[in-house]
Amino acid sequence: MHFIDTVAVEGLGNRAYLAGDRDAAVVIDPPRDIDQVIAAAARRGVRITHVAETHIHNDYVTGGLDLARITGARYLVPAEARVSFARTPVADGDTYELGPGLTLQAVATPGHTPHHKAYVLVEGDRPVAAFTGGSLLIGTVGRPDLVDPRLTERLARAQHGSARRLARLPDEVRVLPTHGFGSFCSASQAEGDATTIGMERTRNDALLKDVDAFVTALLSGLDDIPAYYAHMGPVNAAGPAPLDLTAPVLADAAQIADRLAAGEWIVDVRDRAAFAERHLVGSLNVELDGRLAVYLAWLMPWGKPVTLLADSVRQLSAAQRELVRVGIDRPAAAAVGTPEEWATDRAGLGSYRRADFAALVTAHKNGETPVVLDVRRDSERVQGAVTGSVHIPLHHLRTRIHQVPDGVVWVHCGTGMRAGIAASILDALGREVVLIDDSFDHARTAGLTTSG
Incomplete structure (x- = not known):
């Protein structure tokens, strides 16, 4: 049988x-x-x-x-x-x-x-x-x-x-x-x-x-x-090389700062809520529980050194396993712990606001003029969009950042996961950002959308 x-x-x-x-x-x-x-x-x-x-x-x-x-x-x-x-x-x-x-x-x-x-x-x-x-x-x-x-x-x-x-x-x-x-x-x-x-x-x-x-x-x-x-x-x-999941070299705060200054990618794999609350300024957030391998490999210049930040050895090991599946075999370095341990001083710590689509409605009612950035794919956009929003798919954001208007940027996707990545990119570039961590269905029910 x-x-x-x-x-x-x-x-x-x-x-x-x-x-x-x-x-x-x-x-x-x-x-x-x-x-x-x-x-x-x-x-x-x-x-x-x-x-x-x-x-x-x-x-x-x-x-x-x-x-x-x-x-x-x-x-x-x-x-x-x-x-x-x-x-x-x-x-x-x-x-x-x-x-x-x-x-x-x-x-x-x-x-x-x-x-x-x-x-x-x-x-x-x-x-x-x-x-x-x-x-x-x-x-x-x-x-x-x-x-x-x-x-x-x-x-x-x-x-x-x-x-x-x-x-x-x-x-x-x-x-x-x-x-x-x-x-x-x-x-x-x-x-x-x-x-x-x-x-x-x-x-x-x-x-x-x-x-x-x-x-x-x-x-x-x-x-x-x-x-x-x-x-x-x-x-x-x-013919791929044999799998290597041995632990990467651990870096301290000073070494992380040097890598960041050298233009290497410092990637925090914690969830987007934890990252928004406190993170190392200049780091990017691609959360492990999202689609770490796909989006990091898609966004990062191929072959660029990457240092991983995680809240535990278990999380770091899981992230490393995800990445070898797409050929990111050896992180240049890694650190485990909290943002306070990864920064050389408090000036190296950042945060930004998380909100839902209902909060965006309230912002409009209060007379604010938020810049709404939609980072979904074209095929999603045609199914409906937030009225007046700017559309730049996530994978184009780094090269089209100049197209994001001045002002506070409220960024969304379909669920919040890709918006979390985009928010970290904007934050690393010094933009004031609000992560809309919400289902796009709630934008529809809030009356924010028009057909694509």
């Missing part, structure tokens, strides 16, 4: 899978921190005999090569992918035995990348699950624009065909994608976290629209690509 275990990587919006029988298993699209995959196999008491990549990933550093080395497993990588390491090249229709009566069959599914492969788990002669990577997702498909702008339309058309090829599987077959749980590799965000071929036939545009209508809709809905994606594919194709 087969089993399938999910290894969720929440911060990246991805999932890896461990599947097999009582003796052997395959791992599909493992994350960089493979210790959690090895632990999952140990709990099952199975040996990892195969590690399979659906594609060369653009959004994270894979742990596949390292996992295959450690376990002695066969490393399955699409044959057309250009890589610099030994692997088992996978072609359409190739099958791999996982145990008595349990096989893994490769299916060519180009679209997210030209070389993409899905893997169908077959028990006896019955398909039971399809590991679809960045092909057929929950209610959508993987983005076709991450490889080369010249290939985007061609890959979008290929996605349509690949989804329909997978849809030939029986209705009850589980669809188990790698992307689509908040990942920017997904073309859109769909509801739910489980699906089947039958369910997708009733709701997925790739299976409901003809190819031209599908491609038009898909390409018109694509948003900006995180800047760090440009570095992930080459790292994965070259």
Whole structure:
């Protein structure tokens, strides 16, 4: 009897899978921190005999090569992918035995990348699950624009065909994608976290629209690509270095001040409320419980030294684990404790106000003229916006800071998390800021919005 275990990587919006029988298993699209995959196999008491990549990933550093080395497993990588390491090249229709009566069959599914492969788990002669990577997702498909702008339309058309090829599987077959749980590799965000071929036939545009209508809709809905994606594919194709989670060098207040003066990034990973109340002047806040890896890697110049500030060793370790997943391997330094311990004197401590949308209404009634800054993405803005607000997506803020008008800046996003990052950027540049730490739904109910 087969089993399938999910290894969720929440911060990246991805999932890896461990599947097999009582003796052997395959791992599909493992994350960089493979210790959690090895632990999952140990709990099952199975040996990892195969590690399979659906594609060369653009959004994270894979742990596949390292996992295959450690376990002695066969490393399955699409044959057309250009890589610099030994692997088992996978072609359409190739099958791999996982145990008595349990096989893994490769299916060519180009679209997210030209070389993409899905893997169908077959028990006896019955398909039971399809590991679809960045092909057929929950209610959508993987983005076709991450490889080369010249290939985007061609890959979008290929996605349509690949989804329909997978849809030939029986209705009850589980669809188990790698992307689509908040990942920017997904073309859109769909509801739910489980699906089947039958369910997708009733709701997925790739299976409901003809190819031209599908491609038009898909390409018109694509948003900006995180800047760090440009570095992930080459790292994965070259073969990532083994994971290193040893503790970074600890820095005292004077050393932190020197790093700040040298232009290094000092990143406080505490939650946005704690940061607003008290923080080291000049530091930036990308909270651990948000999407630390995605937004820090997106905003920070690639390769720039970063020093992490955390309230505990546990928080620091968790932050380091998040960051290695996107290739930020070794923080230049770190400090654990409180802002008072990180500053050389009280002049090095700062704070700013947190508020909700109701407070913004009150500010207007009191005759104030706050500058309202919306840092959501374009696709969110078109669904509604605060009347009179300035729109600069978070990932453009540092280069477009001159477009923020003079005055007190009330900054918001959809939930408060990205606004917290933006508020810290503005504060570090000396602007007076109010963090609107609130759901955008409350802006609507407060009567602050117009349609986009």
